[in-house]
Amino acid sequence: MIVCVAVVGNQVRSDRPRPLRGGAQNNPVYLQSFTEADDALKLHHIVHCSLDVIDERVNNPKRSGPTLNETFLGLLYPTENYKVYGYLTNTKVKFIMVTTDLDVKDADVRNLKVILQNHYKYVSVLVQIPTYIMFFRRFHAAYVDAVSNPFHVPGKKITSKSFAERVSVIVKSFGSTAT
Amino acid sequence: MGREVSESCVEGLMMEVVSAYSSRLYPAKPDLAARRIEAIGFQVGHQLSERYTMERPRFSDHLEAIKFICKDFWSELFKKQIDNLKTNHRGTFVLQDNRFRWLTRISIDPSTESTDESTPDNNAAQATNMHLYFPCGIIRGALTNLGIPCAVSPDISNLPACSFVVRIKA
Numbered sequence: 001m002i003v004c005v006a007v008v009g010n011q012v013r014s015d016r017p018r019p020l021r022g023g024a025q026n027n028p029v030y031l032q033s034f035t036e037a038d039d040a041l042k043l044h045h046i047v048h049c050s051l052d053v054i055d056e057r058v059n060n061p062k063r064s065g066p067t068l069n070e071t072f073l074g075l076l077y078p079t080e081n082y083k084v085y086g087y088l089t090n091t092k093v094k095f096i097m098v099t100t101d102l103d104v105k106d107a108d109v110r111n112l113k114v115i116l117q118n119h120y121k122y123v124s125v126l127v128q129i130p131t132y133i134m135f136f137r138r139f140h141a142a143y144v145d146a147v148s149n150p151f152h153v154p155g156k157k158i159t160s161k162s163f164a165e166r167v168s169v170i171v172k173s174f175g176s177t178a179t
Numbered sequence: 180m181g182r183e184v185s186e187s188c189v190e191g192l193m194m195e196v197v198s199a200y201s202s203r204l205y206p207a208k209p210d211l212a213a214r215r216i217e218a219i220g221f222q223v224g225h226q227l228s229e230r231y232t233m234e235r236p237r238f239s240d241h242l243e244a245i246k247f248i249c250k251d252f253w254s255e256l257f258k259k260q261i262d263n264l265k266t267n268h269r270g271t272f273v274l275q276d277n278r279f280r281w282l283t284r285i286s287i288d289p290s291t292e293s294t295d296e297s298t299p300d301n302n303a304a305q306a307t308n309m310h311l312y313f314p315c316g317i318i319r320g321a322l323t324n325l326g327i328p329c330a331v332s333p334d335i336s337n338l339p340a341c342s343f344v345v346r347i348k349a
Contacts, residue, residue: 010326071236090232091324140233148226154324 002099002171004033004043010092011155026051030158047096050076050084072133087136135174142166197309213312220316228321244325270347277340
């Protein structure tokens, strides 16, 4: 079950000092929690810590190996109750998803599954994209539509209600299809 | 998602933007009008680059990002690619389009500019330049969103081919 999603932007603010590593600053653009419990602050903290993991993955080409330039970063780090997944777009905007599904294997999350089905006269091939990647793709599409709003100022928080509704629809449908 | 409009509407809008900013809003200050038009283009390029880089893996260096602008981005906007890309390998790129779509409808009539002291050639050049500030802003906005701060200027030394000179800020 997804408990929190967040979008962190790439804006460089002129009033803050330049970051030492020359990377983009991380300004929160959207943060939404989907649990009724009162630990919203803890979720904020988890999202904040996972930003460091993203920076480390991106700036460390030796350790990432063949997945250096992919958008889906996979499992960032597991805490005792949650798993945190990240997705980095081409424009350095980071999507972060915190979930409580503790029994999903990393191989399932990352790899496509090819299922061969034998019908009577032909064989059909079904390629299944893992649900997490589908979730992030839909989330990315909703984000692009929200940012294309001419009244949206890049770098400020997204205040569009339709974006919030779309995100909650995506989160709900993810919860119902995933095992 | 979203609806589509015909291309002539976009060209009509561009003409009206340039004419409104140069003659009605900032009549004696062409530099200010140019900066405002370029700023509009900047925001448009910023948003378009988000949309057109959606399914792609990340770019590894500046040259890949410029090549993306020349090929995929330009064909989404103008249904053709940039015809010629030159670089001095020190942060300057020249993108040349041999038949820029938004300039194909412009014809300059030098006989009407008789009251100005500047030569008709100069006025024609300035009028054409005004139309190019918006695409310069689009390029600048797209590159800035990809993490490459730069300055883009138009170059119309040989019409109908026009060039955009991109200088990457260090």
